[in-house]
Structures are given as C-alpha cells and as structure tokens.
Amino acid sequence: xxxxxxxxxxxxxxxxxxxxxxxxxxxxxxxxxxxxxxxxxxxxxxxxxxxxxxxxxxxxxxxxxxxxxxxxxxxxxxxxxxxxxxxxxxxxxxxxxxxxxxxxxxxxxxxxxxxxxxxxxxxxxxxxxxxxxxxxxxxxxxxxx
Amino acid sequence: xxxxxxxxxxxxxxxxxxxxxxxxxxxxxxxxxxxxxxxxxxxxxxxxxxxxxxxxxxxxxxxxxxxxxxxxxxxxxxxxxxxxxxxxxxxxxxxxxxxxxxxxxxxxxxxxxxxxxxxxxxxxxxxxxxxxxxxxxxxxxxxxxxxxxxxxxxxxxxxxxxxxxxxxxxxxxxxxxxxxxxxxxxxxxxxxxxxxxxxxxxxxxxxxxxxxxxxxxxxxxxxxxxxxxxxxxxxxxxxxxxxxxxxxxxxxxxxxxxxxxxxxxxxxxxxxxxxxxxxxxxxxxxxxxxxxxxxxxxxxxxxxxxxxxxxxxxxxxxxxxxxxxxxxxxxxxxxxxxxxxxxxxxxxxxxxxxxxxxxxxxxxxxxxxxxxxxxxxxxxxxxx
Numbered sequence: 355x356x357x358x359x360x361x362x363x364x365x366x367x368x369x370x371x372x373x374x375x376x377x378x379x380x381x382x383x384x385x386x387x388x389x390x391x392x393x394x395x396x397x398x399x400x401x402x403x404x405x406x407x408x409x410x411x412x413x414x415x416x417x418x419x420x421x422x423x424x425x426x427x428x429x430x431x432x433x434x435x436x437x438x439x440x441x442x443x444x445x446x447x448x449x450x451x452x453x454x455x456x457x458x459x460x461x462x463x464x465x466x467x468x469x470x471x472x473x474x475x476x477x478x479x480x481x482x483x484x485x486x487x488x489x490x491x492x493x494x495x496x497x498x499x
Numbered sequence: 500x501x502x503x504x505x506x507x508x509x510x511x512x513x514x515x516x517x518x519x520x521x522x523x524x525x526x527x528x529x530x531x532x533x534x535x536x537x538x539x540x541x542x543x544x545x546x547x548x549x550x551x552x553x554x555x556x557x558x559x560x561x562x563x564x565x566x567x568x569x570x571x572x573x574x575x576x577x578x579x580x581x582x583x584x585x586x587x588x589x590x591x592x593x594x595x596x597x598x599x600x601x602x603x604x605x606x607x608x609x610x611x612x613x614x615x616x617x618x619x620x621x622x623x624x625x626x627x628x629x630x631x632x633x634x635x636x637x638x639x640x641x642x643x644x645x646x647x648x649x650x651x652x653x654x655x656x657x658x659x660x661x662x663x664x665x666x667x668x669x670x671x672x673x674x675x676x677x678x679x680x681x682x683x684x685x686x687x688x689x690x691x692x693x694x695x696x697x698x699x700x701x702x703x704x705x706x707x708x709x710x711x712x713x714x715x716x717x718x719x720x721x722x723x724x725x726x727x728x729x730x731x732x733x734x735x736x737x738x739x740x741x742x743x744x745x746x747x748x749x750x751x752x753x754x755x756x757x758x759x760x761x762x763x764x765x766x767x768x769x770x771x772x773x774x775x776x777x778x779x780x781x782x783x784x785x786x787x788x789x790x791x792x793x794x795x796x797x798x799x800x801x802x803x804x805x806x807x808x809x810x811x812x813x814x815x816x817x818x819x820x821x822x823x824x825x826x827x828x829x830x831x832x833x834x835x836x837x838x839x840x841x842x843x844x845x846x847x848x849x850x851x852x853x854x855x856x857x858x859x860x861x862x863x864x865x866x867x868x869x870x871x872x873x874x875x876x877x878x879x880x881x882x883x
Contacts, residue, residue, distance in 0.1 A: 370629065398742060399626050405740065427647070427747060429639035431631075431693040436617045438631050446636055454743050458627045458869065470647040481630055492630065 366484035370492040374399040375478075376418075377491070383478045385419040385493055387453065398455045422498065423449040425472045426456060430465040438482055449474055449495050462496040473498045500594040504719050504727035505881065507535025507712035508838040513674045513825045515610045516706040520552040520830070523708035524560035524606035531602065531710040537722050539564065542712070543598035545572045546588040548581030548605040550829030552612055560606065576830075579777065580735075580865025581605060582709060583833025583877035589713045590733045599718040605834030606708035613704060618692070619829075621867030634867055635701055635780065639693035641747045642782035646695060648748055651785075651800050653695045657686035659781040660700050660823050662809055667820020669850025672839075674705050674826045700781040705826025709835030728841045731764035731858070732880040738871030745872070750790035753777075753862065756876035757791045760860070764880045768792040771814055771880070772856040773843060775836035777863045778821040788816070791862065815853045818843060833863040837879055844883040858882045 369375075377383040387396040390404035392411035397404070402414045428447035438444065445461040445468055461468055462479050477496045480489035509530030511523060524547065532539055545566075547557030557572040575585045582605020589601035613619075618633035627637075645651060664681050667673035681699060689698040719727045736756040745751065761767050768791060776791070778784040788799040793814055794807075802808055808816040819825065819839040822832060840859035842848055859881045866874030 426744070427640040427644035429636055429643055429693045429696075430691075431633065431636045431639070432690075433618045433635070433692045434631060434633050435620050436614050441631065444631055446630070446632060446640070448640055448747070450744050456742060456744055458630060458632065460631055470644060 366486050366488070368484060368488055368490055370481065370490050375493045377478045382421060383476055383493065384421055385457065385476055387417045387419045387455070388414050389417045390414055396453055396455065398457060419453055419455065420451050422473060422475045423451040423457070423495070425468060425470055425474055426450045427470055428461065428468045441482065447495065460494045462494045468497065501596060502716050503590050503593045503713050503730045504716065504724070505711055505730065505837070505841045506714045506719060506722065506724045506727055507531040507537065508841050509534055509710040510672055510835050510838045511708055512672050513705040513707035513828065516608060518608070519611055520549060520556065520606040520608040520708070521560040521563065523608060523706065524604050525564050527606070527708040527710040528560070528564055528602065528604060531712050535712050535722065535724070537600070539566055541600050542566070542570060542602050544570055544589065544592055544601045546575055546585035546601070546603045547572065548575045548583070548585035548603070548830045548834060550576070550578050550581055550607050552607060552830070557604070560604065577875040578866040579779070579827070579829050580833055580863050580875040580877045581830040582835065583837060583861065583863045583879065584735055584875070586711045586713070586834055586837050586879070587733045587735050587877055589711070590730055593713050593715055600712060600714045602710060602712050603834060604708065604710045605831040607828035607830040608706040609704040609828050610706055619704065625867065625869050627867065627869040632867070635696055636693045637867055638780040638782055639696045641786065642695050642780070645748045645782060645786065649797065649800060653687050653697070654683055655800055655803070656695065656700055656781040656785065657683050658803055659778065659784045660686050663778060663817045663821040663823040666809070666818050666851060667824035670820055670848070673820040673824045674703060677703060677824045677826065678820055696780055696782070702779045702822035703826035705828055707825070707828045707831045707835060709831055709838040711834055711837050711841070726845045726883065728844050729882050730879065731766055731882050732760035732878070734759035734763060734878045736876050738868060738874050738876070740870045742870050748786060749796065750786055750872055752871065752873050752876045753787060753790040753864065754792070756878040757862065760878040760880050761792070766858060766880055766882070768814070771858050771860050773815040773818050773840070773853045774860040774862065775817060775819060775821065775840055778817055778823050779827055781823070784816060784821065787862070791860070810853065818848070818851055818853050833877055836861040836863060837881070840879070840881050844881055
C-alpha cells in the first residue's frame with residue numbers, strides 16, 4: 355500500500371561530486387583521476403568499470419590529478435542555461451592537464467581576461483544553484499598569477 | 500544491399516511556426532507522397548526523427564494522416580542527426596529488400612517547446628552540461644582555438660554567414676528573416692553570444708520538417724519516376740571516445756563519417772558538386788571543409804576566401820543557405836538537407852540552382868556528449 359504520509363523533502367546536493375573532486379581542510383583541492391589497475395589508463399571524470407573495451411576491469415583506484423594545467427581554449431558565454439542566469443556571463447574552458455587529460459570547467463575570474471595557453475590551477479567554487487536555491491560547489495580553474 | 504533511390508521529397512518553409520511538430524510532419528509526408536505521385540498505400544514503413552518534442556512522435560504524426568495501423572512506424576532519436584538517421588534507416592530497410600518503399604521524416608517545433616533567451620543544452624546528466632555548457636559554447640571553444648592557431652578573425656568567420664544567407668536569397672523554404680544580404684558589420688556587431696560567436700553567426704532555433712521517400716529500382720520503374728535520385732552512400736557513425744588532448748580544429752567523427760560514405764560510394768570529395776553540412780555556427784562549416792577532405796588541413800580559410808565554396812567554385816557549400824539561413828529545428832534539419840540535395844540534383848532550385856550539379860553530399864552531426872566531439876554523424880551522398 356502506498357504511504358500517504360508526506361515525506362520530508364530531501365535536501366538537494368551542495369557539492370558536486372565527491373567521487374571526482376576533493377577539498378581537503380588543510381591542503382589545496384584536487385581532481386580525482388580514476389586509474390585502471392589492469393590496463394593502467396587514467397580516466398576523468400569517474401568511469402568504473404574501465405571504459406577501455408578490451409579491459410572493462412572493475413579494479414579502479416583513485417589518483418590525484420595535477421592541480422595545474424593550461425587553457426586549450428576558452429569562451430566568454432553571455433547566453434546560457436535558464437537556471438544559470440545569475441552566473442552569466444561565464445567563462446568556460448578546456449583545460450589540458452599534464453596527464454594527457456582534458457577537463458571542461460568554468461573559470462574563476464572576469465570575462466575578457468583569459469587566453470589560450472594561460473596557466474591555471476584548480477580551485478573550489480560555486481558552479482550552479484541546486485533545487486533549493488543554494489550554490490553547488492565544484493571544481494573551477496583560476497589563472498595562476 | 501540493392502540500389503535505393505529517392506522518389507519523393509517534401510518540406511515546408513522554416514520559421515517560428517504555430518503548429519506543433521506532428522502537424523508539420525504530416526504536411527511534409529503528404530507533400531512528399533504527392534511529389535512522388537504515389538499512393539499512401541505504397542509506403543511500407545516509416546522512420547521519424549525528432550529531437551526533443553515528445554514520445555511516440557512518429558505515431559502521433561501518422562495517426563492524423565490516417566496511415567497509423569497500416570505500416571510500422573519507428574522513431575529515431577540522436578539530437579540534430581535524428582532526421583538524417585530516419586532517412587538512413589529507411590534506406591537500410593529498402594536496401595535490405597524488406598520494403599519496396601519507405602519514408603524518412605524529420606520534424607521539430609522548437610519555439611513551442613523552449614524558453615526564449617536560452618541556448619540549447621546537452622543533457623544535464625552529462626558533466627559538461629551540468630557545469631554549464633551550452634551547444635554554442637562548445638562551438639565557441641572550437642572557434643577560439645581555431646582563431647588562435649590560424650590567425651583567422653571574427654570577420655573571416657562572418658564570411659560563412661554572409662555566403663550562406665546570400666545563397667538562400669531566392670530560396671522560398673529558408674527562414675524569411677535570415678535569407679538575403681547581410682554585411683560584415685551586421686554579423687560582427689550583432690549581440691555577442693559566446694566569444695567569438697555573435698548572434699548572426701549562430702543558426703536560429705526555427706521550426707520545420709522534411710520528408711524523403713526511398714524506393715527500390717523496381718519501384719522506381721513501377722511508378723515511372725521521372726528523376727530518381729540515387730543514394731550512393733548513407734553512413735551513420737558514433738563519436739570516438741577520447742578524454743585526451745584532441746584537436747578541436749579538426750573533427751574526428753565527421754572525418755570518420757565522410758570517409759565511410761566515400762568508401763561506400765567510391766565517390767571522393769573531388770567528385771562532389773555541392774554539400775549541405777552542419778553549419779549550426781560559422782566555425783563548423785570552416786572546420787568541415789578540412790574534416791570532410793575538400794582541402795588540406797589548414798586550408799579551410801583559404802577555400803572560403805578564394806570563393807571555392809560558392810557558386811562557380813570547386814564545391815558549393817550550403818546552397819540552400821544552410822542552417823545559418825534556414826535555422827535549425829533539431830530533428831528536422833538532417834532530413835531537409837537531403838530534400839534540398841535531391842531538389843538541386845533534379846534541377847528544381849530556381850534562383851539558387853547549383854549549375855550542373857550531379858553529386859551532392861549531406862552531413863549532420865548530433866548531440867553534445869562529453870568525451871566525444873559529437874555523439875553521432877550521418878552522411879549521405881546522392882547522385883543523378
């Protein structure tokens with residue numbers, strides 16, 4: 355029988371996503387790579403089992419990724435998702451990490467201040483609001499000054 | 500596979516249309532059946548492409564033509580590639596000998612289903628979508644890198660929009676607000692959407708539909724089709740998955756899809772007279788000259804500047820005006836590209852005819868999926 359008592363609405367997430375991003379209290383934040391112990395490939399974001407079709411191993415370990423990378427490309431977006439109006443304009447980028455991984459991310463900083471090949475480092479910051487109107491924290495990249 | 504021919508085409512002028520997708524679809528189904536000069540009873544199966552309008556889209560469309568219950572209707576979804584994938588599916592069914600005649604339809608109404616002032620977004624289940632990307636942002640990232648690597652300017656990018664709108668000047672099916680002459684200043688100084696892409700470098704989210712009827716050689720003879728258009732190749736590929744440092748000034752899946760079509764047909768880019776591509780943004784067409792093999796890597800901008808991609812050039816790109824002049828109703832575009840290629844080969848494009856066109860290529864990608872450059876790509880090569 356269906357439960358007719360009203361359940362308390364579950365609060366929406368305020369952190370995205372513990373499996374891919376770590377913000378330690380006493381050291382800088384870092385992205386988590388998912389390394390396959392069988393074929394050795396490092397994946398980002400989380401893939402488990404390993405998406406290498408010749409592997410598909412379930413044996414994955416988390417490895418911290420480099421905190422610093424280079425902007426492969428960026429754009430200042432003035433029109434975006436409806437739910438992100440308060441965040442516009444927003445600069446997004448592909449950041450290349452030395453592990454050979456490319457990460458898509460929002461950039462922390464003013465529009466019009468970024469260029470291809472700029473060096474950036476990972477930081478924590480709000481990326482969008484949740485269903486309760488509270489900011490969700492995740493990774494962003496900031497120019498190394 | 501046996502040979503497959505296009506025997507009927509239908510489309511309606513694109514724009515902000517008050518009728519929903521299934522009504523737009525019905526109109527092009529009826530138009531294509533009349534164009535072929537056959538009866539609805541001659542159609543053995545239907546494939547319907549739609550992006551985001553609902554479920555059971557094809558059955559809803561065909562119910563009101565009275566054809567529901569008389570044939571299998573299969574719905575096809577892959578975002579922008581859906582309409583062309585529907586035509587591909589009909590091609591496979593006829594080519595395999597299951598059917599003598601099959602119809603591929605693409606239909607979409609964006610304006611009734613979307614909030615204005617927002618941009619098309621990948622699924623929020625996709626990490627890039629969650630972190631805020633929109634489709635124009637993904638293309639802007641490519642454009643910015645292209646400018647960084649080649650020295651191209653916004654004014655260079657603008658030339659694609661100027662060319663395509665000019666191509667559409669006399670095309671009654673293109674969006675009335677986007678066809679005709681436009682100046683560099685009007686393109687460059689229009690509202691910034693995502694640097695360096697200004698409003699007039701982006702396709703509009705219009706509404707529209709297209710239908711293509713495919714038939715076997717026997718059926719072509721039986722119905723006495725005057726100008727059957729042969730499908731030389733119909734390829735569907737999925738996007739290579741690569742989280743690494745890939746070249747965003749190239750396009751792996753478009754190259755993969757075109758090469759598959761060139762191999763299937765034995766026709767190379769040097770033999771192709773015209774192409775309708777996924778010019779949703781100015782940068783995409785520029786990249787596709789190279790990705791499709793019409794020029795060497797790095798020579799795309801030169802092709803555009805030298806007039807090689809317009810009437811009188813090596814290959815006429817986007818003679819209908821492309822998405823930049825039609826607008827881009829997600830599920831409809833891929834089917835309408837094929838309609839327009841067939842219309843050109845039949846020599847029926849008064850005022851925008853590619854003179855002497857014998858072979859045409861259509862290409863449409865689909866979907867923002869992180870780790871791929873596009874989720875899907877459908878390519879057709881047609882001849883007469």
